[in-house]
Amino acid sequence: MSKLKTKDPHIRELAALVSGPYSILYEREDLLAYDCDGFTIHKHLPKAVVFPNTTEEVAAIVRYCARHRLPFLARGAGTGLSGGAIPVNGEVIISLVKMKRLLEVDLENRRAVVEPGYINLKLTNSISDKGYYYAPDPSSQSCCTIGGNVAENAGGAHCLKYGVTTNHILGLEIVLPNGDIIEIGAGGIPDAPGYDLLGLFTGSEGTLGIVTKITVRILKNPEAKQTVLAYFDKVEAGSQAVSDIISAGIVPAALEMMDKTAIEGVESAAFPVGHPLDIEALLLIEVDGISAGIEEQIDHILTVCQRHHVREVKVAQDEGERARWWANRKTGFGAMGAISADYLVQDGVIPRSKLPEVLTCINQISKESGLRIANIFHAGDGNLHPLILFDARIPGQAEKALEVGSACLKVCADVGGSITGEHGVGIEKMNEMRYIFSEEEISAQTDIREVFNPDRLLNDGKLFPSPGRCVEVKLAKQAEKV
Amino acid sequence: MSKLKTKDPHIRELAALVSGPYSILYEREDLLAYDCDGFTIHKHLPKAVVFPNTTEEVAAIVRYCARHRLPFLARGAGTGLSGGAIPVNGEVIISLVKMKRLLEVDLENRRAVVEPGYINLKLTNSISDKGYYYAPDPSSQSCCTIGGNVAENAGGAHCLKYGVTTNHILGLEIVLPNGDIIEIGAGGIPDAPGYDLLGLFTGSEGTLGIVTKITVRILKNPEAKQTVLAYFDKVEAGSQAVSDIISAGIVPAALEMMDKTAIEGVESAAFPVGHPLDIEALLLIEVDGISAGIEEQIDHILTVCQRHHVREVKVAQDEGERARWWANRKTGFGAMGAISADYLVQDGVIPRSKLPEVLTCINQISKESGLRIANIFHAGDGNLHPLILFDARIPGQAEKALEVGSACLKVCADVGGSITGEHGVGIEKMNEMRYIFSEEEISAQTDIREVFNPDRLLNDGKLFPSPGRCVEVKLAKQAEKV
Numbered sequence: 001m002s003k004l005k006t007k008d009p010h011i012r013e014l015a016a017l018v019s020g021p022y023s024i025l026y027e028r029e030d031l032l033a034y035d036c037d038g039f040t041i042h043k044h045l046p047k048a049v050v051f052p053n054t055t056e057e058v059a060a061i062v063r064y065c066a067r068h069r070l071p072f073l074a075r076g077a078g079t080g081l082s083g084g085a086i087p088v089n090g091e092v093i094i095s096l097v098k099m100k101r102l103l104e105v106d107l108e109n110r111r112a113v114v115e116p117g118y119i120n121l122k123l124t125n126s127i128s129d130k131g132y133y134y135a136p137d138p139s140s141q142s143c144c145t146i147g148g149n150v151a152e153n154a155g156g157a158h159c160l161k162y163g164v165t166t167n168h169i170l171g172l173e174i175v176l177p178n179g180d181i182i183e184i185g186a187g188g189i190p191d192a193p194g195y196d197l198l199g200l201f202t203g204s205e206g207t208l209g210i211v212t213k214i215t216v217r218i219l220k221n222p223e224a225k226q227t228v229l230a231y232f233d234k235v236e237a238g239s240q241a242v243s244d245i246i247s248a249g250i251v252p253a254a255l256e257m258m259d260k261t262a263i264e265g266v267e268s269a270a271f272p273v274g275h276p277l278d279i280e281a282l283l284l285i286e287v288d289g290i291s292a293g294i295e296e297q298i299d300h301i302l303t304v305c306q307r308h309h310v311r312e313v314k315v316a317q318d319e320g321e322r323a324r325w326w327a328n329r330k331t332g333f334g335a336m337g338a339i340s341a342d343y344l345v346q347d348g349v350i351p352r353s354k355l356p357e358v359l360t361c362i363n364q365i366s367k368e369s370g371l372r373i374a375n376i377f378h379a380g381d382g383n384l385h386p387l388i389l390f391d392a393r394i395p396g397q398a399e400k401a402l403e404v405g406s407a408c409l410k411v412c413a414d415v416g417g418s419i420t421g422e423h424g425v426g427i428e429k430m431n432e433m434r435y436i437f438s439e440e441e442i443s444a445q446t447d448i449r450e451v452f453n454p455d456r457l458l459n460d461g462k463l464f465p466s467p468g469r470c471v472e473v474k475l476a477k478q479a480e481k482v
Numbered sequence: 483m484s485k486l487k488t489k490d491p492h493i494r495e496l497a498a499l500v501s502g503p504y505s506i507l508y509e510r511e512d513l514l515a516y517d518c519d520g521f522t523i524h525k526h527l528p529k530a531v532v533f534p535n536t537t538e539e540v541a542a543i544v545r546y547c548a549r550h551r552l553p554f555l556a557r558g559a560g561t562g563l564s565g566g567a568i569p570v571n572g573e574v575i576i577s578l579v580k581m582k583r584l585l586e587v588d589l590e591n592r593r594a595v596v597e598p599g600y601i602n603l604k605l606t607n608s609i610s611d612k613g614y615y616y617a618p619d620p621s622s623q624s625c626c627t628i629g630g631n632v633a634e635n636a637g638g639a640h641c642l643k644y645g646v647t648t649n650h651i652l653g654l655e656i657v658l659p660n661g662d663i664i665e666i667g668a669g670g671i672p673d674a675p676g677y678d679l680l681g682l683f684t685g686s687e688g689t690l691g692i693v694t695k696i697t698v699r700i701l702k703n704p705e706a707k708q709t710v711l712a713y714f715d716k717v718e719a720g721s722q723a724v725s726d727i728i729s730a731g732i733v734p735a736a737l738e739m740m741d742k743t744a745i746e747g748v749e750s751a752a753f754p755v756g757h758p759l760d761i762e763a764l765l766l767i768e769v770d771g772i773s774a775g776i777e778e779q780i781d782h783i784l785t786v787c788q789r790h791h792v793r794e795v796k797v798a799q800d801e802g803e804r805a806r807w808w809a810n811r812k813t814g815f816g817a818m819g820a821i822s823a824d825y826l827v828q829d830g831v832i833p834r835s836k837l838p839e840v841l842t843c844i845n846q847i848s849k850e851s852g853l854r855i856a857n858i859f860h861a862g863d864g865n866l867h868p869l870i871l872f873d874a875r876i877p878g879q880a881e882k883a884l885e886v887g888s889a890c891l892k893v894c895a896d897v898g899g900s901i902t903g904e905h906g907v908g909i910e911k912m913n914e915m916r917y918i919f920s921e922e923e924i925s926a927q928t929d930i931r932e933v934f935n936p937d938r939l940l941n942d943g944k945l946f947p948s949p950g951r952c953v954e955v956k957l958a959k960q961a962e963k964v
Contacts, residue, residue: 108725109833153678166678167649182923193902193915194945195690195927196635196648199681208677220731243590249702249772290731293775351591420675433675441664444934445677451929463676 010070014050014092017060022098025049034075034093038140039083039428041344041398046087049075051098055173055181055212061094062210063179066457073459074210076117076148079140081345082426084151084205088461094210096147102126103213111170113215116147123216132218135162138422139330147211153203155422157254157329158286160380162219164422166202171215174201177208177458185215200448205424206459208452222288225253226298227316229325230283230305231276235259237308238281239355242379244304245285246352250297255380256284256329259359261339262374262387269335271327279311283379284329332376333387340372340389342398346405347423348412352382361411362386369404371397383421384412410435430465492552496532496574499542507531516557516575520622521565521910523826523880528569531557533580537655537663537694543576544692545661548939555941556692558599558630561622563827564908566633566687570943576692578629584608585695593652595697598629605698614700617644620904621812632693635685637904639736639811640768642862644701646904648684653697656683659690659940667697682930687906688941690934704770707735708780709798711807712765712787713758717741719790720763721837724861726786727767728834732779737862738766738811741841743821744856744869751817753809761793765861766811768804814858815869822854822871824880828887829905830894834864843893844868851886853879865903866894892917912947 004012006026015024025031026048035043047070052058065072072092075085087093100117105127112123112134120141123134137156138144144154150172155164162168171185184197192198201208232238238257245252258266263275263282275282283305287297298315305313316322336343350358359375362384366373374387386408390401405428409419413435420429433442446464449456486494488508497506507513508530517525529552534540547554554574557567569575582599587609594605594616602623605616619638620626626636632654637646644650653667666679674680683690714720720739727734740748745757745764757764765787769779780797787795798804818825832840841857844866848855856869868890872883887910891901895917902911915924928946931938 106833108729108835166681176926180922182920182926184923184926192900192918193907193911194919194924195686195930196678196681196684197926197930199648199678200930202678204677220729223731247702249705289771290775290779292778293772296774297772351588353590418674425675429675436674437676438664440662441666442676444658444664444666444679447933448677448679448682448930451933452926 011048018052018057037078037085038081044088046093047090049093049095051095053098058212059175059179062175071457074206076145077143079144081423082428084424084426110218112218114146116211117145120144131221135219136165150202150211151206152424161251161253168217169202172211173213174209174211177453205463207463224291224294225288226294227322228285230313231279231311232281233311235280236356241304241308252285253288254286257379258282259375262376265335265339266328266332268338273324273328336387341391344388344401344405346386346408347420348384348409349421350382350412350415350417354415362408365407371404425463433465493530500534500539519560519567520563524568526570528575529572531575531577533577535580540694541657541661544657553939556688558627559625561626563905564910566906566908592700594700596628598693599627602626613703615703617701618647629693632684633688634906643733643735650699651684654693655695656691656693659935687945689945706773706776707770708776709804710767712795713761713793714763715793717762718838723786723790734767735770736768739861740764741857744858747817747821748810748814750820755806755810818869823873826870826883826887828868828890829902830866830891831903832864832894832897832899836897844890847889853886907945909944915947
């Protein structure tokens, strides 16, 4: 490794635990790239960033940190949206980007084994010629890692039919905060005996251990796929169409909605496809499965749309058109940059039947706050993503955006929903946990954290509100944003 | 309540905590009915059996037991197959049979709320006229309770396509071993934030808390359903057909197999349907979904069967025929009584590709031990059920049956499988946990038990091998069996 320009003994010791070049970053200008993740409102510098190559190196780093009581956390691609990888305690960041191998593909038993830094979309790309794919498809799938997906229990547009990450994880190798290495999930067989630690670790947001190997389920490519785009003058009509499609017993692979502001955004950004700008709602609906029956499902969907006075509805004519529609949708969050200086994405879940009522409330919150809100979301499973548009250069707007986001989540919680569907709690929604959990219910969870992470050195100050005191929320200095 | 004929202060106090008649059983002749569950090889008398009516009564009983350090456990219908409800420490049994109400049906959001003593099949029966059903269908569904299904994470024939119980549980109310009442699952919305306690409690075999209310997912009835019965001269041909059906991208709702000995059993019992007795394997295959496409799937399945030299294959001509085939299959375990004095059912899971190899090993074990083994199983998801036939009146045979069962599980573990797919570990398979878990992996689980059940008063001596000492296995006295 290259010569270190520091005398800090921890940096030197940590560097020595990792083989090869580029083992550690520790200078301020390097660390700046690691001061936040996809949740950009909070920024904190890590002590250092280490780049292990193997499970054993991860375990050695963890043991070193534990022995010297250095706080630490794991990081994948840093695309998380709730701040789970932000070093709020000046952590040593254990970056898993070098552990990015595809270790095994077992088509016969429909599973693959990857390292945590392996990019989500690469898995599908590497098995698609054999007719297989990996289902969870967060919008960031071209750059996010499967390790990060496990930490956040990531979702995606196609989770309506196929389930979120936890439904596709068959086994995990984990380095516990004391440096022990365990394997859970009985070698890739689901429904392992004993407690469901696989479910417990998936979505634990990096607070219980560091995942170093992942066995995932892979699926056979559907024989056929059809995609429908429908434009509605009224948002209520679009919501009702969603409800009627599901009630008909059709389970679309994806059922996405965008509202007027969201459409303005995506049409102003990198992948415009010519959506009309004066409609209130757009539905993007995909069905897949064996060829026989797909046409009948599409006919049924078209009939439902007509019944709800759709302005225009069309079926993708080829894979190119389908891909353009999806690129337009999947870059929707980033597209907000075209119509707003900053945006904050929220992630609430509601019972599907409450959709019109909740959209009205969010609209009302937007009017009262003076901040525009765009809605891009997984309508089929009631997973909303209000995008709160603001300008961090205007004093007070970032704070107001956070308040508006919290108010939107309160609306979701009040109708019997939840405060996150797929983005996690992180540092962003710790306080909102109280909207849905009692003190006893939070204790039951923090008691479990005590089992694995008793010294709270691993990714502390996340996920749970600290009992008895207001959680400190520090906004990034305006100066850093501009 | 009726006058108590005992001066035991615990019995009197416990009885006083429960309203209405039939609040407690405590006399030996009454307790005998509770000395085992569906795993009949071990028998232990409980101290008493209490019958609470409400969550609050359950909590009061739990608090009383905790205060007086009386061991206790929960029991549903007692159909469990691994001994999870057997009072090995002379527990106070908290029977949940009186808490059997259907509390809410919310068709629009596809969920229902039931009490733990509610019978599995009653849920489907009560919503089928509206076009809905509850998917998990253990063979005991006409008498087992949904509370028990949650404890064991029960499966069933249709879990190949629809998943096991944990995939259908949206929320739980739980009385913890200290008497606290918590609700988990965010009001029925899946993917709740925080740790996945819903997954953790589901399948925890009654060792972490007592479930008192359950929110389940209900599904729309499939528009169409077709069932195929196929007879194969050779077991390898049947196994290969299973593999080819799955490889074709078809996901049958169920894909069941029975071998020659199993067929002899079901044809000698209550629901014979005329299966030939000289074939080595029978497949029962069901596909469901929207009507369009079902015929094509059936055609494909028939073609696969022909390719593997099926002797005879037929499609059920009406619902009556389909029901008769399923009755024949679902009573398969009990049918063993027609050809053997006793039987022990095992429950291993293997990667589907290992099916022929594992069946050969099991056959070998049968030959060496001199005990016949019938195989009835969920072939589609590699969940085997070897039924070991024995006669408990012959000294040594019960012990030998246990040994043979353990040997079958070892075979499953050795090919990368698991020791239980749906029946749980209970007292039956505690030692076999070591086939798949290291000491650290077992500790990670028992540490979680410590969080919720630190005094080990709730259902102790189950699920995990005691570290450092051989787990005591006491066979029921032969005298009690005869």
